[in-house]
Amino acid sequence: MMHEFLSNNRDDLIERCRLKVAHRATRGATAQQLQNGVPLFLDQLILTLRIEQTKEPMESRKISGPSGGEASFSAIGTSAAQHGQQLLELGFSVDQVVHDYGDLCQAITDLAYERDAPFQIDEFRTLNRCLDNAIADAVTEFSYQRDSTAAGKNAAQVNEKLGFFVHDLRNVLQRASLAFEAGKAGNLNLNWSGATVAVLERSLDGGLRKLIDDSLAEVRLAGGRERPPDVFSLADFIGEIEQSVSLRARAHGCAFTVSSVDARLAIRANRDLLFSALENLLQNAFKFTRPGTDVTLNAYAVAEHILIEVKDHCGGLSAADVDKCDE
Known part of the structure; x- marks a missing residue:
């Protein structure tokens, strides 16, 4: 058997x-x-x-x-x-x-x-x-x-992307709110070609609308395909960053200095991701630098690479402050 x-x-x-x-x-x-x-x-x-x-x-x-x-x-x-x-x-x-x-x-x-x-x-x-x-x-x-x-x-990847999206959306709303508060403090006697209105316009049109458009485009694209990098002027990019975060620096009561950038320099990268990363870095610098000190932004070429550096006077972050960086 x-x-x-x-x-x-x-x-x-x-x-x-x-x-x-x-x-x-x-x-x-x-x-x-x-x-x-x-x-x-x-x-x-x-x-x-x-x-x-x-x-x-x-x-x-x-x-x-x-x-x-x-x-x-x-x-x-x-x-x-x-x-x-x-x-x-x-x-x-x-x-x-x-x-x-x-x-x-x-x-x-x-x-x-x-x-x-x-x-x-x-x-x-x-x-x-x-x-x-x-x-x-x-x-x-x-x-x-x-x-x-x-x-x-x-699900983890979706949550991570959602976190980035919400973080960027919050930054755009904060910029728009600061611009509006600045205008309200001046009794709305706005110079429609001035920096405050430019920040407000960029936040609402170039910020919120672009976030929504990019999100819809990502949904329509087949999964796994990354957006190709952009080639853009470094000087224009730094200028937009300066315009975007100046109100935030003023709100924190710190000086913000941006060095001049060689107009001949260009950079190849995902512009939106780089903008968001640099903006967040500067916002944390404004938040944690010592009172009465300044934050500086420099961008220059090193061989074939572009170096963008942010300097502040916070003296390093404690473990508790690290948790506040995304707040």
């Missing part, structure tokens, strides 16, 4: 499977890590075959599960699902999950041929049922865990 053949040759079959696994690339799990794989399945197969020789053969379904792919709870299904999860955690692919059980089927067939062991048709049917259910449950759990992991990573 097959269960006697499997019991008598259990160690030999496991060793044959181990050798088959060893010949496949990128497979280096230990026996302990794969304890829910071939050895446990083989024991469950032997038990299933033994029960089918008793007066209540249908009790074997509690071990093997039913045939035909019907969903049900079984010992083989539970351990196979754990095996599939283990293989995912070890970095294996779904085809390696299937091969694990295929190795045992091949090992049984080869050894039976070598020993000229006769098996009954019903025993082969039981073997196939156990293999089918084990593979199905292992692959199902493997796929579920893999998809869950991918969904979690995607």
Whole structure:
């Protein structure tokens, strides 16, 4: 009988499977890590075959599960699902999950041929049922865990992008609010060509509208494609930064000095990301520099690179102040 053949040759079959696994690339799990794989399945197969020789053969379904792919709870299904999860955690692919059980089927067939062991048709049917259910449950759990992991990573990326978006949106609103407060303090006698109105206009039109347009464009684009870098004037870029943050410097009561920039210099980068990063850096400098000191902004060429530096007099940040940098 097959269960006697499997019991008598259990160690030999496991060793044959181990050798088959060893010949496949990128497979280096230990026996302990794969304890829910071939050895446990083989024991469950032997038990299933033994029960089918008793007066209540249908009790074997509690071990093997039913045939035909019907969903049900079984010992083989539970351990196979754990095996599939283990293989995912070890970095294996779904085809390696299937091969694990295929190795045992091949090992049984080869050894039976070598020993000229006769098996009954019903025993082969039981073997196939156990293999089918084990593979199905292992692959199902493997796929579920893999998809869950991918969904979690995607959610983290979406949250990160949302955080950047909200942060930039807050900066734009702060600039607009400061410009409006400056205008209100002057009883709204605004010079519509002046710096205050320019900041307000840029915040509302070039800021809010651009954030919304860029967000819509990103949604429409296929995932994974990054926006190509822009080539733009460094002097114009620094001028826009100066205009954008001057009100913030004034609100914090610190002097803000911008050195002149060579008009011949150009920079190749993602303009919006660079603008946002430099703006945030300057805002933190205004927030943490010592009272009565100044913040300076310099931009110049070093060989083939552009160096943009911000200097303040904060003397370094404490652990508590670091947490306030994004506030």
